[in-house]
């Protein structure tokens with residue numbers, strides 16, 4: 541376990557291969573029910589990741605209404621699939637938070653996708669941590685401070701790693717600079733899956 545900055549915890553290899561495979565299987569089932577879609581930022585720009593969610597709420601974005609949480613898939617209009625027990629167990633083990641997560645945002649990165657530096661601040665409950673799980677190809681993850689221009693630190697996230705953003709680190713700027721192709725055999729067609737577990741309402 542490595543503590544970066546204040547309240548950013550990196551748990552390398554938290555999930556062994558068997559648990560990673562089991563998680564990929566449940567995420568495939570989520571995606572069957574709630575297909576991945578291309579999110580649109582408030583600026584009108586398309587994100588390079590594809591997204592879906594599970595749990596009572598999901599994080600969505602579009603040009604008309606911007607960033608928000610909602611109980612339904614933006615394209616199918618159906619409620620998000622239930623949060624798999626495996627994810628609730630991981631939250632219980634690493635979050636140190638007494639209430640369960642309400643959203644799991646599923647990001648799928650093709651090998652050329654990335655995510656710009658941002659803060660996770662659309663949740664009303666900022667006391668709860670954000671728990672992030674990486675599956676598939678590794679990536680170069682960047683974390684900074686509370687201001688966009690603060691110095692940043694980059695490190696590799698590999699399949700099975702967990703990162704917890706909590707305390708002062710809860711609102712740190714972070715992003716994914718690049719995916720390292722062919723660094724994992726977990727996903728047959730390459731790419732990377734990131735799952736973030738979030739408590740939205742207090």
Ligand SMILES: O=C(O)CCC(=O)C(=O)O
Pocket residue numbers: 645647655660672681714715716734736
């Ligand atoms: O893919 C990652 O590791 C981070 C994803 C992220 O920051 C987010 O979904 O808000």
Ligand SMILES: [Fe+2]
Pocket residue numbers: 658659660714
């Ligand atoms: Fe984020």
